[in-house]
Amino acid sequence: MFSAATSIGKETDLAFWVITGISAVLFILIIFFMLYFVYRYHHRRNPSASDIEGNSTLELSFMGISIVLVLAMFFWGWDGYKTMKGAAPAGSLEVKVTGQMWLWTFEYPDGRRLNELVLMKGAPVKLRLFSNDVIHSFYVPAFRIKQDIIPGSEKTVWFTPDAAGSFDLFCAEYCGTNHSSMITRAIVVEEADYNAWLAGKKELGAASKAKPSSKAALGKELYATMSCSACHSIDGSSGIGPTFKGLFGKKERVTTNGKERVVTVDEAYIMKSEHEPTADVVVGFQPVMPPSPLTDEEIGAVIEFIKTLK
Numbered sequence: 025m026f027s028a029a030t031s032i033g034k035e036t037d038l039a040f041w042v043i044t045g046i047s048a049v050l051f052i053l054i055i056f057f058m059l060y061f062v063y064r065y066h067h068r069r070n071p072s073a074s075d076i077e078g079n080s081t082l083e084l085s086f087m088g089i090s091i092v093l094v095l096a097m098f099f100w101g102w103d104g105y106k107t108m109k110g111a112a113p114a115g116s117l118e119v120k121v122t123g124q125m126w127l128w129t130f131e132y133p134d135g136r137r138l139n140e141l142v143l144m145k146g147a148p149v150k151l152r153l154f155s156n157d158v159i160h161s162f163y164v165p166a167f168r169i170k171q172d173i174i175p176g177s178e179k180t181v182w183f184t185p186d187a188a189g190s191f192d193l194f195c196a197e198y199c200g201t202n203h204s205s206m207i208t209r210a211i212v213v214e215e216a217d218y219n220a221w222l223a224g225k226k227e228l229g230a231a232s233k234a235k236p237s238s239k240a241a242l243g244k245e246l247y248a249t250m251s252c253s254a255c256h257s258i259d260g261s262s263g264i265g266p267t268f269k270g271l272f273g274k275k276e277r278v279t280t281n282g283k284e285r286v287v288t289v290d291e292a293y294i295m296k297s298e299h300e301p302t303a304d305v306v307v308g309f310q311p312v313m314p315p316s317p318l319t320d321e322e323i324g325a326v327i328e329f330i331k332t333l334k
């Protein structure tokens with residue numbers, strides 16, 4: 025908590041401590057003089073009040089000291105800000121980050137997509153941030169990095185993680201019912217581990233669990249990690265979306281292009297609902313589901329999982 029896990033974070037910390045330090049000294053001085061004057065000018069010690077005339081030396085030095093203090097706070101803030109908002113070093117790892125209700129997706133240059141951010145210690149990284157729906161905010165307190173993400177525009181941040189470990193990564197902008205579940209981890213590892221991970225020789229983070237034994241097991245894992253659970257229960261209770269329990273094979277009343285009709289929930293229907301969630305909306309629910317970031321193969325696994333929920 026007290027030491028930042030990025031180089032930029034160290035500059036943020038420095039600015040924070042400079043400002044806190046100046047404030048602390050001023051606080052002590054002000055309280056000291058306040059108590060002293062209460063004592064010194066108590067009516068018993070100072071029965072008749074007298075006017076105080078101006079004192080140019082005192083006034084000018086007050087102004088001078090204040091200007092120096094305020095400029096010092098500005099300087100350390102600006103110095104860190106300049107680095108933070110400057111261009112990322114050439115050759116930085118670029119990761120595309122997508123926020124959507126209520127899930128983070130990280131896409132690497134080689135095409136892999138994860139729900140946790142895996143980074144190499146000491147290697148600068150540039151994040152390109154996008155939102156699929158509403159305003160989210162990418163926040164990793166240990167990195168001292170927080171950036172709002174606005175739908176329809178690209179935001180970028182860069183930093184160099186310089187401590188290995190696992191750090192909380194969450195959304196810091198209230199974005200709907202399950203905003204609080206929009207939480208994951210940034211995992212920083214040593215270069216050797218990172219390269220082994222890139223080469224597929226080592227599993228990191230959530231993927232470090234044993235490979236799912238079946239398609240249904242993979243589907244179950246995706247259900248949990250891809251935040252399907254935020255809206256779709258598996259115990260029959262109603263949520264933001266229909267429950268998955270007993271869903272497969274069920275006849276469902278849906279609204280298609282403003283007209284109600286009855287469909288049977290089968291592979292094709294679920295596949296279509298993942299790609300175009302607002303095409304056939306089950307009667308009684310709002311068309312709020314974003315298109316799924318899953319591949320067809322992964323959706324297939326989720327369908328296998330739904331089939332097991334009798």
Ligand SMILES: [Cu+2]
Pocket residue numbers: 123124126159160161195196197198199203206
């Ligand atoms: Cu959010």
